[in-house]
Amino acid sequence: MRRKHTLAATAVAGILTVALGTSAAQAEVAADCGPGGPGEFANHTLLVFPGSHQPIYDFVNSAKRSIDLTMYELDDTTMEADLIAAVQRGVDVRVILDGRVGPGSKYYQPGYDKLKAGGVNVVWSNPAYYFTHQKTLTVDDRESLVMTGNLDSYYYNSDRDYALFDANPLDVRAIGQTFDADFADQAVTPSAGSGDLVWSPTTSEDRILDVINGAHRTLLVEQEEMYDTDVINALIAAAQRGVQVKLAIIEECDLYPYLNQLLAAGVQISLNNTSTDTLYSHAKVFVADYGQWDERAEVGSINISNTSLNENRELGVILDAFGPRNQQVLDTLDSVITGDFNDGQTYVATTDPSCG
Template sequence: MKRLALILAFAACATSDDSPPPIDEQPIVDAPVEQPDFCNATDPRTVPVTVVATPEAGETPYTSVLARAQTSIDLQVYLMGYGGILDHLKDKARAGVRVRVMLDGSKRDTNQKYFDILVAAGAQVKWSDPKFSYFHAKFFIVDGKTAVMSTGNYSKSFSIDRERNFVATDSDPADIADLVTLFEADWAGTTPAITCTRMVISPVNARERILAVINGAQETLDIESMQFADWGVRNAVKARALAGVDVRVMLADPSWIDANAYAVTFLKELGVPVKWMPHMHTKMLVADGKVAYVGSENFSQTSLDKNREVGVILVEESSIAPMVETFDKDWLIGTSL
């Protein structure tokens, strides 16, 4: 009996000491915060993308970043041109910075002289892989830290000083890592291993991401584009217009871009106002003033599905505001079609 009493006593003590405190006395442990994986185009950035319009901004958005290069410049462009960009590439290559440039091989008649100039300065230069209909991306990465993407090519006298374009400067580490991966794969002639990215890349994910921005518009949709030829894009815009979204479209002159002639008819039948202005070369759209796309992708089937192209989806207010401001200014001076 004494042994049983001791066992019961010890059991009672153990039960008393080991029992959890009442619920209202237990410490509160915060649930782990889920970190964004940057697989979605609208995942937040650590550093907002800076967007400016040309010709107003001139060459500065390009040359100010190139001037800071200490170790490397990796660049892809459809058409190179004379001006500050080419001059900085030459100077940096001569100064010992590793400069690698990829030019569109289908435009050798235009790009060959720049190819030769860059090689003579010490840069490494390659032609694009012919598997792409056009190597139409326009971006460069400096020191693996900052990328500059644009809707326009690199001729100062024409693309930069005359055309309507946008330039986006991106220093977000995840975006830069993806662009480095893309460049290295294209340089090596391999398929980029990019399955989780914010970026808009043709022919990887551009179609679905641009359509997602259009399909998400609830109140307003502003489109400013050199081309409006792709039927998937056209039908997505049609659906938004029929749903009551206020759509406005700025295009390049139909006498320059043949596909825009029918695009105008298509849009006007929907009651969508369409305007044009000279030297319209940009590729951008803004939905509800809250989500935007800007990049090298035209709204054409070739551009979305067969080219190498690069762009971004933006949700940061500071990034979108210059695009909205520029569109509104262009709309005021545009010519109705």
């Protein structure tokens, strides 16, 4: 796996705010938080990466009262400086960083130390979770940003990731309540908010399986990992009942036995991070029955591994076409993932002796 360190979790260049081809000026307007009123990003608005992370910096810089950040990997000097600057202007800034991968790391300990020295209330994550792999930013208790990607600038130019602004008050409240408990190392059963929040280790596997098992016509999947037996079996069952299943995923020899099972069942698979396609699918997305009345998507931090589904702290969001701007988000997810699938290298059954 191509990462700065080996992850134990197995373990379009530019920004797309709602629609493909958004100009830089339009993106700046979409990211302008103005006076800090509710719903300025609307529920929901999507950012697509690679591309500028300026809208995320703008979101942080819009804070008047509070910032809560939960992040697996933080190694971004601009973000660190913005968080410290927020403290200096009187904002209450709290940060949870993963307590397994971070402490002592040459990549992530310096950021922790810098934030601590700058007055940020930063803690290592609750050890009750194997990893705190969640990637969520909440500003002024009015809006949350749920991300598939880390705030690690080393990967900004290469990784396919998504970030979803959620202004639903029930969702924001639920995310805040879970943050409060996690920050204090207290036990909590997270709320689903308005019904669309998906949490590990409590509900994510059941909710993701529900999306897969509910698909009637198509499933479009973009993932970094595909190791969980229950999810793999659900994808196989979907293909066998006639659903067109397409999977865009990284090239990784450890995945081959699982991809071979999927391929044999009729799942179409496309690889990236190859010699001909250098994009790295760090995203974690399912889109079911796009273009139909019952279309749904799940997007968030949740990898398809037992660790991610059942042992980590993770957060995702399930979308349908009925919420404000949701159709535009679904349109964008379908367009980008379809492009990634078409641009990748078609997978054929592989036994690679180099995998050992």
